Amino acid sequence: MVIAGPAAAALDSLDPSQREFIQSLPKAELHAHLNGCLPLSLLQDMASQYISDAAQTKIVEEGIAKLQKGIILDEIHDFFGLFPAIYALTSNTTNMRRATRAVLGQFLDGTKPWCSYLELRSTPRQTEEMTRKEYLHAVLDEVEQYPSHKAAFIVSLDRRMGVEELKECVDLACSLKSEGRRVVGIDLCGDPRAGDMKILEEYLDMAKTAGLLITLHIAETAENSYEETKQLLSYQPNRLGHATFLDDEAKTLVRESKMCIEICLSSNILCKTVPRLEDHHIRYYIQHDHPVVICTDDTLPFRTSLEGEYALLLALPPLGLGLTEVERPDLLPSFLSLMNSAVVSGLHARAGPVPESVIVFDVLTVIAFIILILSVTVARLSGIQRVKTWYLLQLSSAFCCLSFLFLVGHQTGPEPPLQFCAFSAALIYAAPPMVAAAALCFVIELYLRLSSALYSKKISDILVDRITWSIPMIHGWAI
Numbered sequence: 001m002v003i004a005g006p007a008a009a010a011l012d013s014l015d016p017s018q019r020e021f022i023q024s025l026p027k028a029e030l031h032a033h034l035n036g037c038l039p040l041s042l043l044q045d046m047a048s049q050y051i052s053d054a055a056q057t058k059i060v061e062e063g064i065a066k067l068q069k070g071i072i073l074d075e076i077h078d079f080f081g082l083f084p085a086i087y088a089l090t091s092n093t094t095n096m097r098r099a100t101r102a103v104l105g106q107f108l109d110g111t112k113p114w115c116s117y118l119e120l121r122s123t124p125r126q127t128e129e130m131t132r133k134e135y136l137h138a139v140l141d142e143v144e145q146y147p148s149h150k151a152a153f154i155v156s157l158d159r160r161m162g163v164e165e166l167k168e169c170v171d172l173a174c175s176l177k178s179e180g181r182r183v184v185g186i187d188l189c190g191d192p193r194a195g196d197m198k199i200l201e202e203y204l205d206m207a208k209t210a211g212l213l214i215t216l217h218i219a220e221t222a223e224n225s226y227e228e229t230k231q232l233l234s235y236q237p238n239r240l241g242h243a244t245f246l247d248d249e250a251k252t253l254v255r256e257s258k259m260c261i262e263i264c265l266s267s268n269i270l271c272k273t274v275p276r277l278e279d280h281h282i283r284y285y286i287q288h289d290h291p292v293v294i295c296t297d298d299t300l301p302f303r304t305s306l307e308g309e310y311a312l313l314l315a316l317p318p319l320g321l322g323l324t325e326v327e328r329p330d331l332l333p334s335f336l337s338l339m340n341s342a343v344v345s346g347l348h349a350r351a352g353p354v355p356e357s358v359i360v361f362d363v364l365t366v367i368a369f370i371i372l373i374l375s376v377t378v379a380r381l382s383g384i385q386r387v388k389t390w391y392l393l394q395l396s397s398a399f400c401c402l403s404f405l406f407l408v409g410h411q412t413g414p415e416p417p418l419q420f421c422a423f424s425a426a427l428i429y430a431a432p433p434m435v436a437a438a439a440l441c442f443v444i445e446l447y448l449r450l451s452s453a454l455y456s457k458k459i460s461d462i463l464v465d466r467i468t469w470s471i472p473m474i475h476g477w478a479i
């Protein structure tokens, strides 16, 4: 990946210890567009094998040449003209898989990965060679090669989409999520001048009901009206992309709702939506302790990396924001804690809505656990004589309840760490046979003692102990 422009200048101005500091930070990339982050070398390779009609070939050649030279955008709208070449090269599932693999590798592989967690986003495209469903399957197959704490996918909706396309994309995202595929959210992106934002409500509601989280590109340009911004905020998104031109009322709402802002510094500067870094709205959110997360947006046209974006924070003005040197001395630590909180509020880390049945199950389990522990405590303290197997049955039942209670808060996501999962699963599988064995012990002892009382036969305690304790032993041995 060639780093150039503002990110390269900021990186070059840092001393080795500052670069080491950036590399050592735990970073999450939460705003990266798949087709905008392809490595140029991959595109060149795909272009060399590209066979099409003369007009299409010309588009591809011109697009690659522009990207190779380094683009100069006069305004944000020029940016969208770069994509026909990329789209022509990634119009089938084979190339989409290659492209996704390369982008994931760029962010997550190597001895110095760019980040420890990546949420990649893309608009499912329909071409002559693939359907939207095939597009999503191809991308998800590659994303799922990484563990869920490293990579996830957001389905983007293009602002130009009509109701039929919106419905198709959201339906696909919801059904993939219900099948357990790694779709974590819905994004709204595309040309900021396009589309009617009022038609989104129904589809964003569908996504939320399915447990998907929402992130919206919002107020990217001065042309985006305040009415439109208000409309988008009324959908209560979880995160906002750019949020460059928010008025005071919108800013207050965003702060009160703690919507995390995805900040893409190079993208804003190169698309000229922010004239200079010192004017960037990130300052406002830092000053108000609001969660932000640093992202790259599109590494290919903006020729940046995640390290480059962080360098823009540390580099001295005019190359960067000079956060450690220029602002207050404690700004960087507080900024880092903000970034961590942003990661926590990432789509990956949010739990989906908890169904009522799960809540009822949890409440009943807690009640059962309390009753079981109370009955054992009362029996012990009151001096009432109980047989040992009764205690065994009560305590193993309490243990069974406890094994399920470990899962509270994780039943609808986020996925807990692997060690926790393994421990919890072992308990859940072990508890029912333990309770069954304890119940059998209790019934046998009860039978023996009742028989001895009814027929006045003396029964040895040692025999009872041997019979009852042998059941779990045999059970364990058999397993």
Ligand SMILES: [Zn+2]
Binding pocket: 031, 033, 189, 217, 241, 297
């Ligand atoms: Zn974006």
